[in-house]
Amino acid sequence: MERPSWAPQGIDLSVPSVSRIYDYYLGGSHNFEADREAARKAMEIMPSLPKVMQANRAFMRRAVRHAIDQGITQFLDIGSGIPTFGNVHEVAQAASPQARVVYVDNDPVAVAHSRAVLEGNERAVIAAADLREPEGILESPEVARLLDLDKPVALLLVAVLHFMTDENRPTECVARLRDALAPGSLLVLTHASTDGSVFTTRQGDDIEGVYRNATSPLVMRSRAEVTRFFEGFELVEPGVVPMPDWRPETGETEDPSVYIGFAGVGRKA
Numbered sequence: 146m147e148r149p150s151w152a153p154q155g156i157d158l159s160v161p162s163v164s165r166i167y168d169y170y171l172g173g174s175h176n177f178e179a180d181r182e183a184a185r186k187a188m189e190i191m192p193s194l195p196k197v198m199q200a201n202r203a204f205m206r207r208a209v210r211h212a213i214d215q216g217i218t219q220f221l222d223i224g225s226g227i228p229t230f231g232n233v234h235e236v237a238q239a240a241s242p243q244a245r246v247v248y249v250d251n252d253p254v255a256v257a258h259s260r261a262v263l264e265g266n267e268r269a270v271i272a273a274a275d276l277r278e279p280e281g282i283l284e285s286p287e288v289a290r291l292l293d294l295d296k297p298v299a300l301l302l303v304a305v306l307h308f309m310t311d312e313n314r315p316t317e318c319v320a321r322l323r324d325a326l327a328p329g330s331l332l333v334l335t336h337a338s339t340d341g342s343v344f345t346t347r348q349g350d351d352i353e354g355v356y357r358n359a360t361s362p363l364v365m366r367s368r369a370e371v372t373r374f375f376e377g378f379e380l381v382e383p384g385v386v387p388m389p390d391w392r393p394e395t396g397e398t399e400d401p402s403v404y405i406g407f408a409g410v411g412r413k414a
């Protein structure tokens with residue numbers, strides 16, 4: 146298989162990557178046949194997945210603007226993905242030129258492409274690090290250079306916690322990050338779930354099956370389980386809800402098949 150110039154050496158192109166599968170759903174070009182095949186299988190089970198991902202991105206942009214409205218200009222976006230339309234630094238820096246963003250991802254393509262996109266941006270950077278090791282993120286040179294953890298930060302865990310199995314102790318990792326944040330900080334989160342949706346648990350299991358051979362397995366969680374990640378944060382209105390229902394602006398979809406998974410924003414008191 147030919148390796149394009151943007152694909153770092155050492156990655157196995159035959160193993161579907163959760164980052165590149167997502168890039169494919171969003172219409173990006175940083176993906177290989179193994180990624181496209183996995184995405185197509187998932188879309189056979191849930192044809193609305195590309196729209197769900199758009200709703201996820203739209204929620205993220207609304208939450209970033211909410212953070213800016215609260216006076217927050219520091220962003221730590223973990224599991225940031227392959228850059229695409231409307232990235233966090235673009236939304237944040239358009240609203241506040243002083244906004245500073247540290248992206249974190251453990252996928253080599255996401256890291257390499259982010260580096261290329263962020264070249265020359267003094268206030269946005271990517272760290273190659275892993276959510277399963279929060280200490281490594283907090284002690285990274287990128288966080289030290291751009292973020293002041295004594296002041297409020299918006300911590301984004303958008304569409305990433307479902308790539309952590311319970312064995313990876315996601316609750317502890319979120320708590321470690323929360324404890325490092327100043328009061329007034331925000332947790333911005335989305336998570337895959339079939340709970341309360343038009344999709345069955347069986348369809349959820351089938352989607353998990355597609356991701357079983359990918360770079361990370363996918364774990365659906367119930368609304369109650371997703372809400373538990375906000376321990377130590379006060380949920381802002383409207384709480385943990387399907388993504389299009391979080392402070393919708395004009396143009397949010399009403400298609401019921403997009404109301405899958407949950408979004409929420411919490412504030413550390």
Ligand SMILES: C[S@@+](CC[C@H](N)C(=O)[O-])C[C@H]1O[C@@H](n2cnc3c(N)ncnc32)[C@H](O)[C@@H]1O
Nearest residue numbers: 164167224225226250251252275276303304308
């Ligand atoms: C579905 S994408 C979400 C991208 C972006 N946050 C968004 O919502 O548009 C998930 C990203 O999380 C990254 N990821 C998965 N597990 C991770 C981990 N343990 N540490 C850091 N990044 C991780 C993947 O590489 C991928 O780029």
